[in-house]
Amino acid sequence: MSAARARSIDELIDSALMSRLDRLDVVSRKIFAGKLQGERRSKRRGRSVEFADFRPYVHGDDLRFVDWNIYGRLDRLFLKMFLEEEDLSLLVVIDATASMASGEPEKFAFAQRLAMALGYVGLVNRNRVTLASFGGAGEGTQVRGGSGVRRLANLRGRRRTREMGQWLLDTEPAGGGDFAEAMKTIALARQGRGVMVLLSDLLFREGYERGLNYAAGRGFDVFALQVLSPQETDPAAHGIVGDLRLVDVEDGGETEITATPAVLERYRSRLEAFVSGLREFCVRRNIMHVPLDTTQAVDAVILETLRRRGLVR
Template sequence: MRFGETRDPAPTTMEELAPGGLLAKLSRMDVVARRAVRGARSGERRSRKRGGGLEFAEHRDYEPGDDLRFVDWNVFARLDRLVTKVFIEEEDLTVALLIDASASMDWGNPNKFLFARRMALCLGVVALRAGHRLRVHGLGGACPSDLAGLRGGSRALPLSRWLLDARAGGESDLAERVGRVSGGRQGRGVLIMLSDCLEDGPADAVRRAVSSGWETWVLRTLCPEELDPGANGLAGDLRLEDVEKEGAVEITVNRSLLQSYHARLDADRLQLESDVRRAGGRLVELDTSLDPELVLFELLRRGGLLR
């Protein structure tokens, strides 16, 4: 078994993808949208649109043609002035899951791509059960065609089927792909990008998504071999070959090199978090060796993505 080579077999069922009754434990969770978003149709979420919602927003002067039902007669009685109550229109929330399926994701123990799909399934199920609209997109690799417009808990099955059928491979251009996905005409909401973010482009992708009106989350998935290669069997005189790109780098693993790697990894994590925040998004880093329940109920809840 070579360093970083995935030991676990690929899942073939939903149970294998989310083992241990994980989905059942997500029944009372919901995706948090910190600001009002514009959905495709009216729903359970506040919208920036003023209109037929139930939540009062403001008063404005009556204009001919306004619906007389929204005239505030109490104000007219006190002030002898016609004003119209403006309500925030409630729209449905769109949750977009973007899964990085580049070759670099299909690596590590536990496998990063498997972990990302597991998280995607959980988050998707949470969104569906909460009545949100769900979209699923694969970034690179050999994924089935994008899923869009899923709604309702019963759509967990096609979601899981999509995730089980997805295959990682090749390269992915995060910024371009996210820009295309986020710029569509569908409603806005929460965009969750699951990626290892090892190549350039995550911050740019976040910037594009945020500018398109998405509340953007980056769930960065890293495996133990990436977080601590020395403790996970990397040793000797090696020629490191990138699974995604051409080229190789020759190293001799020793203490100083590992120290240098860790310093470089820490710097990269800080830099990415800073870039994502500046772009308007939020970053949560996930270790694939962590228990999914810990990730969902602790990290993502504390981070504010779930409640």
């Protein structure tokens, strides 16, 4: 694991990890319809060769799918319905607000590598991979309502790996951003449904609720990977001592503290309450909440944590 931000694609994902990821595939807890007939069996009946069911003809149905044999026997029009095989859409949303550029190891560097690994899994399995970021700076940034959304859409196949890596390298965390507005933009722009993986610390002053509601409301199978640094999980052991004036990197807000045991204990209980509140929120909306620490190795996160949680197999 490297604590520093990657400067090249090779640093984002090395060949050893790639070879281990080649055996994985992204799975969804739902089966979604895609634009292309893919490798997956969809619940959607349609134009595959595998018969699924009949249904009565209604006006406007394609007459090509009428089962004329039944019409001959019963004198009623029925449509033949087939299981359609569809591709999987993987949407990786990375938080590029300035708060992600903090921590040791840095939260953004960790999220960058994790996004690269997940995207690579999607590409090698010929899933439709889309990357999006909000709050950061970089080429192709859409500024809408202050959300700063960037997007790299519809990649498929291993050969797009370099393009995806470069996009991630070009993304720089900066500024603040309205999480709810950004998620609204990303969710509405996405055609079709799929798996959405959100990489963020989710420490938004305005709250995470509206943003996650937008993501879950559009039918995505949402995985919220909450990335926190050791400075946030155990501040006393990582330099938060004495009389301090804490400055928020995003909005510049200041809070004066004296890091007494009572204050640190209060912070820990506040953090636990925040995380448990987030988990409960996610459970209610069928969102998979996965708390991650930047000290964890990316391959371990993919091969163990996310496999256990059902994002990859």
